[in-house]
Amino acid sequence: MSIPAQSGDAEAAASGTAVLAEGAASGETLLKVTGLKKHFPIKKGLFQRQVGAVHAVDGIDFEVKAGETLGVVGESGCGKSTMGRLITRLLEPTAGTIEFEGRDITHLGVAGMRPMRRDVQMIFQDPYSSLNPRHTIGTIVGAPFRLQGVEPEGGVRKEVQRLLSVVGLNPEHYNRYPHEFSGGQRQRIGIARALALNPKLVVADEPVSALDVSIQAQVVNLLDDLQEELGLTYVIIAHDLSVVRHVSDRIAVMYLGKIVELADRESLYRTPMHPYTRALMSAVPIPDPKRKNEKSERILLKGDVPSPISPPSGCRFHTRCWKATQICKTTEPQLVELKPGQRVACHHPENFADQAPQDTVLLSAAKEASELVPDAVVSGGPSDGAPAPAKAPATEKAPAAEKASTVEKAPAAEKASTVEKVPEAEEATAAVEAVEAAKEAKAVKEAESAGSSVEPEGPDGTGTDATDSQESTGK
Structure with missing residues (x-):
């Protein structure tokens, strides 16, 4: 099941599909992001003077190869959705560059981005607010054809009905309105609209977070099937680590506007190297009833994520990290490749040699955070850079009056x-x-x-x- 040529030129569409398949096979870079930043100004007063800025995305670098799926995870407010809107050029970047197929699209205007919209599409998070309630499903899904001036073979109506059947909806629902569909069905409508022009890159901003668990599996399997059939490239933003693990080839972990770890799926889940990544992995429940009584090494992070208006100096995670030392407070770690295919921004990484062995004195915030970390995690091998916190004494001392008689x-x-x-x-x-x-x-x-x-x-003489x-x- 493949989307036919929308422009009427079947040979051009076939050649484009062949080029995409060749790029996916050879692993060519489809999207390259370098030093991307987005600061939202804060203005106050009568003259609306800028008094600060929200550092939503503050310098990130990554690449997406043709045919692969990059998953982006992190806490709420870390800049994931802003990053997705930046690479689709729905927001204007403050700094950095965005290259798509070798072409710089960082500051293209509306007219310059119009032809690029055919190749870069987005699936929005909320299936309720992303669809116009005054338009029918046929009008919503057929809008890309009218905006791009494309006439599909057989007409727009026939192509829209075919797209609805591709995403698992009834083609007879062409004249219905969004309020007549459930949340999962609305998300399928959004997916059909994104796939209308046969794009090369699809950015999915938490496509299943607003859906029931049973519907989530159906939508995730649909995205997998469409990727295999159409040779799509995905950037999937999600909170659910199990969903990201299922669909992603590589995963980027974001924290407060920065990428702290970028690795392939197996390496990240088997041996996470950043403490924040390890804390995220510890929160994933084990779906095995036989292991429900096993001791859990859940890592509880102390405090909330700092404000992006005034992020901490140095490593932004040092206010909640149980391994933070003085160098973490003063020097920002760079995202470097410590293992093949695994890049980490940390002075004291997990499952690897310490990058700052000379600095071993824990910060006061790290001492407090270590109280919420299991002993097995704190003293979990020679890779831990910070010394294990002192354990509490096994027995409390007797009162002073009884010290001589204990x-x-x-x-x-x-x-x-x-x-x-x-x-x-x-x-x-x-x-x-x-x-x-x-x-x-x-x-x-x-x-x-x-x-x-x-x-x-008792009989043994003890009482x-x-x-x-x-x-x-x-x-």
Whole structure:
């Protein structure tokens, strides 16, 4: 099932499809982004003077090869959707360059971008607001043909009905309005509109986030099938890491307007190198009922994402990172390739040698963040650049009045009645017996005052210490 030539020239369409297939096979770069920035000005006062700017996208670099799918993930507000609108030229970049098929389209005007719209299309996030409620489905899906002056074979109506059947809708719904469809069906209408002119690059801004789980699988499978049939190139923006893993060849992780890690799918999910990526991966649930009782190493990040109006200095993740040191606060890490096909911007990467081994003193924010990180993650191998935080003592110290009379207990697993001797009193057996007698007398006295009693000794000669039981329940 393939889209026929819309211009009436079948040979030109066939040659274009052949060129696209050849580019996908050879891995040629279809889209190249260098130093892309987008700052939204903040104006106040009577004269609307600029007093600041929102750094939505603040210098990102990546490439998309023909025929592949690049997934973009990150928290809300990190600049994913803004990046998608920049590369489709729905927004004007503040700085940087965007090259499509070797041509610079960074500052093309409306007239210059009109022919490029046939090759670059976008699927919007909200299927409700992206469709005009006053227009029928036939008018919405057929709009690209009228705007580009293209006359499909058999007419616009026939081609629109064919597109509706391609995305899984009934062609007889040509004259219906958007309010008559569900959310999943509306998203399919948006996909049909994006595919009308047989584009080469499709930017999907969270295409399944507003849909039910059962519908999400259908739309994702539809995008996969269309990519195989039409040789499409995708840039998919999503929150769901499982969806991104299913559809993407490479994945870019964004945080506060920056790409912190860019790697192929298998490397990113098997050995994430940036701490933020590892925290994201720890939040993915395991869909296996047999493993529901396994200990989870969920990493809880402390605090919220900093404001993009005044991003932190150095590494932007250092305010929430459990490995942050002084160099993370002062020096911004560059996105460098530490492993083949895996680029990371971090001074203390995971699963790799430390890039700043001389800086080992944790920041105060890192010490607080390390309290929310499991010990298995903090001390998870020689690749960790920061030292593991000091663990809390196993037992709390006794009050000052009882320091002279405390005796270290044996391990609970042994359940023995032996008492570990203090080194200075190894030979003073009488002193130890006096200490035990004093403790027992004090326990009985406290139990009587509380209206309780001490359990009698068991057959093995051990008893229940009332003070220990009270302290343990109080804690």
